[in-house]
Structures are given as C-alpha cells and as structure tokens.
Amino acid sequence: MSDLHPARSRSGGLRIAMVAPPWYELPPRAYGGIEAMVSDLTTALVRRGHTVTLIGAGRADTPADYVATYPEAPSSRIGEPLPEVVHAAAAAATLASLDVDIVHDHSLAGPLTAASRTAPTLVTVHGAIDDDLGEFYRRLGGAVSLAAISGSQRGSASDLNWAGVVHNAVDAASFPYRADKEDWLLWLGRFSPDKGAHLAIDAARAAGRRILLAGKLTEPSEHDYFSRFVRPRLGADAEYVGEADAARKRDLLSRARCLLFPIQWEEPFGLVMIEAMACGTPVVTLRRGAAPEVVVDGVTGFVRTSPDELPDAVERAGDLDPRACRAHVERHFDVSVMAEGYERLYRQVIAGAALRDRTAVPASAPALAG
Template identity: 35%
Template structure:
C-alpha cells in the first residue's frame, strides 16, 4: 500500500522529548515500513525515519527561534501533499484540519486522526460542514462532544514492545511528566507528594505561552518545596525512559478531559503504576487496581500513594503488551485503510465499518 503520513511540524518525528503526536506518527510510520508498505513522511527535516522523508522546514517549529507564525509552514506542507496526492492510496493526516476543504476532492483516500481536545462550539460546525471527511478518535472520551462526525473508529495509541524496558523494582520517588500547563495541575502533584511524604521529580516542558503560569504559580511552590521536589526541566531519550521506569508511581492529577495521555502507556510499559484523576480517557486506559489507581480528588490521590505498592508492576507491563503496542495500533489503522479503499466514493458518510471501543477500552464482540 502507498501511504503518506502527514505529521505536525512543531517537533521532529520522533521528537527529542515532549511531543506525543509526533511520537505516535513515528511509531506508526516505522511499523508500516517494517511490514513492507511504501510510506512517505511529510515532516521537519530533522526527523529520522526509514520511510521516504519529504522535509518541509529545517527543524521542529517549536525549536526554531526564527519561527513566529507556524501556520504558514503547515500551509506549505499541505500544498506539497496536494501536489503529490496522486502517488498515494491513502493520505493520513495527524495535524490541524487545514486539509478538510480539499479532502473530499482528493484523488486518493484520506484519513485524519484527531489528537487534541474537541470542542462542540469550534469543531461541531467544522464536522457538519465537512461531514464526508473520515476521521479517527484516539479515545471514546475524545469523540463524545461531537458524536456526529464521520468517525471511522477509535484507535488507542501504541508503543513498540522494546521502546521502554520493564523495571520490576519500584523506585523511591513519584513522577510528574509532561507539559507545564494549568490543566495538568503540577501544583496538585506537588501537594500530593508533600502530603504523602514521598519525594517528587518533575520533568516538564514549558511552552512560551505558559511561562507566566510557571513563573507566577509553580516556581514559588518549587522554591518552598526544595526538600522533596526536584525540577528537571524537559528531558528526553534514555534519561526520560529511566526516569519513568524507576518511579514508584506516575502522578496525573489532570483537571481537563485529556483525550489520551501518552505518558500513561509509557509508564505501563515500564511497569510503573499510574495515579490519575478520573477525567478524559483515564478510565479507558487505566484498569483501577490493576495498572493504576483512578481517583477523584487530592485526598484520594494521597491515600492511593500509601497503597500504590499493592499494584503489581508485572501486571502493568502485561496490560501494555495486550492493549497498547505499536503492532496493535498499526493493525487497527490498516483495517481502516482497507475499509476506506474498499468503499465506494459515492457512499454516504459513516459507511465504513467502525473500530470502536467500549469505555473500558475493550472492543465490542
């Protein structure tokens, strides 16, 4: 199959550190190539892939100090894709929906994985206007605000089996990993660690728009909590993998409906259990008492830290191997590609057979 993968240009594929979407694109692309498909990746020039790379910009836009308007680069990327469209059987988009106005006129099949939060007021009219554009959700929770979109299925993210090494022994610290944004509540992670009496390591990227939040809200907490909180900044590569694997537990005290949460399955792959608030996709990804503990507030999170050692780290790894591998993710996408290719272009929207998930993350029989 001739497949184009269209990555966001914010980070390289794969990213150095933070960048869940680009990481997923990388895992999918490399797995497709390994299976013998003819894959072309449209991404930044500093990307590394076994596929054919079409470079759009010199480096990930968030790491280029000269870049101010990121949209102009994505428009150029779309123009390149449109010019090459006849070469492909399927074009798989992973970024902003700039292509929706063209997708229905594409000479080949298109598919769009929506990686972010969906808002009825903003995305509702978009999906009504472009009702024929095939889309995929990354969790059942994500699609809930806009159930009328042309959903082809829900595909949970996956990781290569060997990407993260299983660590059977728990470390002595809690971990907060991700992005320094208000909705992820790093301040609550600090409070949970303080009240639990367990040291906390924070490894988080600070985007330009979140610097004031960090300076005004988080930095003072870090200053007062030096005795038990270590702030590491943004980390990547081996350091990041070891940090996750050696943690006693990953804290995810989110206060927004996060559509997936890649760090949760990275923790599972290492055997590290997760303590997470019951928001967004958390109940889909975590089997409470098996690979983590699902809580509703800080008090419950503090109690969960005290009993986190009851979670078997081997069970966390087994859940990962059963549900969240790159091979399973690729199988799901290939099923959707095949269904789209077999579909008559004149069929009404949502004619494709869907790959859906129950809220517990299992597929209906």
C-alpha cells in the same frame, strides 16, 4: 530518507501518505507526543509491508520515504498560525504528486485540502474537541473521515464523521521494564493547568513522598503557570529537573514509585500513562477523559475522582505488580496493535470511498422524470 517520488505499492500493501504536524522533528528529541506516535506508526506500517511517504518538518529518522516542508522544525513558533498553514500548503503540493491509496493526516490545517484530492483522507483527531474544533470538523463534512484516539474523545462529539477509534500506542520494547522501584514519585508532561503539576506536588507532600517534575517549559503560558502555581511549591521534597529527552524520560519512568497524573481536563488520551506502564510503573490519575480507558483501576494504577483521594492511592501504588503494568501495555497499547487498528480503518475508508465513487450520479446525467 529519500527524495520525493510517486509512492509505489508493494504486493498486498497499501500506498499511504502520512502527514505529521510541523512542530517537532520525527521522532522528537524530547516533548512531542503526536510526533512520537506518528513516527512509531510509520515505522510499524513499513515493517508490515506498506509503502509510506511521510511528510513532516525538519529531520526524520524513518524507513519511509520522507519529504520535509521545513529544513528545521519551527518548534520555537508554536502558537503562531503561519507555520501550520505553510506546512499544509507544502504538504498539499507533495500529495498532488503522489499516487496513494489513502492520506493519513495528523495536522490541524492539512484536512482543509482533502476535498481537492481523489484519494480519501483519514484524520486522527489528537486534541480535545471543544466548540471551535468540533465546528471545524463539521464544516469539513464528508471530505474527511475521522479517527478518535479514545472512546471518550469520540463520545464528546458523536455527530462527527467518525470512522472508528484507535488508541495511541508506544513501542513497548523501547521502554525499559524495571520491577524494583525507588521511593519517589514522578510528574511528567507540559506545564499547563490542564496537566495538574501543582496538584501532583500537593498530593505527594500529603503522602509524605518526594516528587520529581520533568516537563516542557517553553511557551509564555507555560512560564506563567509555572511561576504562579509550581515554583512556589518547590522545595526539598519537590524538585523540577527540566525537560526530559527520550533517554532521560525512560530512566525516570522506570525508576519512579508511580507516575502521578492529576489531569484537570478531558484528556483525549494521555500517552505518558502508557509510557509509564510500559516501564512497569503504575499510574495514579483522576477520572477525566480517557484515563479510565487507559489505566485498569487497582491493577495498573488507580483512577480517582478527586485530588484529596490521591495521597492514599500513591501509598497503595507500591503494592501493585509491575508485570501487570507492562503486560497491559503490550496487550493493548503496543504500536503493533495501533498499526493493526489503522490498517482496518484504512481499508474501511478506502472501500467506502470506492463505493461512493461507483454510486455517484455523473454531473452530466439526465434528471429522472418524477
């Protein structure tokens, strides 16, 4: 971690400003998929010879230059608008003092300041694109270029200013591979109807299998869902084990027979699926959002159409080869692959911005005669 200074380029490398969301430290201790992805990407880019200034909130363990907008990440205030807005304002002030080739923004409010900068801005869209989010990015127009995290997400709003698709990734080497699995199932995520924890319990029970549930349970909406749909289903064969930190998550994922992930929305990616497969653990999920892009049906898990198909898939998951799961992640979803993808987008966006600058008509230029 270092004090703020103008970013310096290395030979052949880019000068990159990376803006994380403000909600969790980098990397997060437990929940925080976006922050984990940003942290891993930043580390990979520095190792590949780029100069990166990372802007986030709270503590950061990073080889990049780091600037904090909050001394502690305001995790307890998720859902409030002001922490995001304050973070965006502080990040904009930092960016104004940096000499960079590109800004890579992962926050929601941060892109609002992109038009005031000379450096181009690439925004990774981490959420599902509903009407409001789609309109937000349409209003930004050409001030930002957008990176999708899946083809499914990009296809849901194909008219936006997309630069390309780069799948999320993990540092596969940081996840323990284990070939011998134990005889229980795992659900891991945040307690939301979208994530289908109650359906995971129902499917496990129908299959006659024990299931452990490890998830984020902090926001009022999460407590409401848990109380109404999850707690009544708990019992000797369905146990809530709390929120798992990084070490506990890896332990659970590596030991489970399979990860049960019955999503109920158009999941834009689903990082936990590749975390499981990195451990050699197959994924049983539903055909929503990016799941068919992430899981190879019949090889690294099963992608089913309806919840009543899940119990049979759970049984068949024990026949899949853990090595195929691990190899799939190493080949397609390792952080090195993600870093290469973003390098291509950075250079593409930078070149596009330079071309627009060269061809722009100066404001003072005389109008051509008709």
